[in-house]
Amino acid sequence: MGEETIDPHASVERLFGAVLRHFRQSRANMALRRAGELAFTDFSNIGRFERGERMPAADLVARLDQIYGAGGMLSALHAVLLRLQAAESARPHPGRHGENSTLGMGDDEMERRTALHLLAGLGSLGTFGIATEPLRRLLDTDFEHPGRDLAGWEQACADHLYALRTRPPAQVAADLVIDLAAVRQQAQAAPPALATELHRITALLAALQANALTRLADHGAAIRWMETARQAADTSGDLSIRLLVRAEAAGHGLYGQRDPRTVLDMVRSAQQLSSKPFLQLLATEAKALSMLGRHDEAIAALAALHRATDQGDIDRYDIWTPNQIYFAESWVYAAAGNESAGAPAQDKVRKTTRDYHYRINVQLHGAMCTVAQGGIDEGTRQAATMIDTPAPAYRSNHIMETANLVLRAVPADQRGRASVTEFRKLLTTPPPQSAYV
Incomplete structure (x- = not known):
């Protein structure tokens, strides 16, 4: 007998169940009984979780994350969905006593937006049985939530950067995709002056997302996000963020993403934007030359980097x-x-x-x-x-x-x-x- 089909649109529990089953079958190619043995639980429990009958405990999710090779994604998704589930449960649902929260049907726009943005970040949605077009239409809905003020967005950027340095990259990517969608929504409705600042925030968040995706070896997606960052930076008109985004694109290119010669071209093109040396670009130039076996030139580039430390431009976001x-x-x-x-x-x-x-x-x-x-x-x-x-x-x-x-x-x-x-x-x-x- 085949396993019961899961409708991921029905509830938070069923969405997580669909993702659990996807990782077990498609990523790990593992039978339900074997998954239960490795996770130290009866396989019927995992079956219930996959069918969305209830949400598993965090410690079991962490074990399944490792068993399936999910790279932290299951744990990250579980945490976000539990927060959504708790928020939905905390408010009244007239006429729906005892029912599970249905995605897209709640009255609280912020929580609904969070759920939809999370779904949008899952990547190849068809793989999970999630219909893309209905999601797209829901994501395009105008929400009236005012969003963060500029100081709040600056703090969000700092928080994501800290997470990138201390947490698994899959978890960071899960959280970033929510804020990226939120700032995009807010920028579309913002007055011109605020919209310009939000483009700068978008550029920084998109660059951090590209960083996380590079750490996950998802190079195609990383390059696309870095292009989003570049466009947002250029739209903002802020030279420092334009340089920073280009430096980030070049630097991460050295990790299996681009030919070192291409990275050198990117460095030299970006440096033309400013009359002052940009330290991150100089450091990337030295590393790229090293990868090409041009060790004397790389050491000379290090010397140039040291000379520039007092007069070079640096970013104000603590990435460098x-x-x-x-x-x-x-x-x-x-x-x-x-x-x-x-x-x-x-x-x-x-x-x-x-x-x-x-x-x-x-x-x-x-x-x-x-x-x-x-x-x-x-x-x-x-x-x-x-x-x-x-x-x-x-x-x-x-x-x-x-x-x-x-x-x-x-x-x-x-x-x-x-x-x-x-x-x-x-x-x-x-x-x-x-x-x-």
């Missing part, structure tokens, strides 16, 4: 932090095999950064340097240990692509070594998956 200079040094000197110059930079990053992927990546730089100096077995084993350190949901594409730099540092005639073969197998493990466009 001074320790990124040390991160660029760590990258460039490690690739060149210069341990005496790279190790102090790595130590400075570890002591000052809040971003978990920077802490891991500078240690991978150290492993790359060891390999470049001829310590192939030691370097690849050191890198393998670092990849295994974070939980799967945190094992981002930024980390895996940096580990690939370690592998590429191994001379061609040494790639048959057992340590290298084992390391290569480890790198074939898929990173956390994205479900956000």
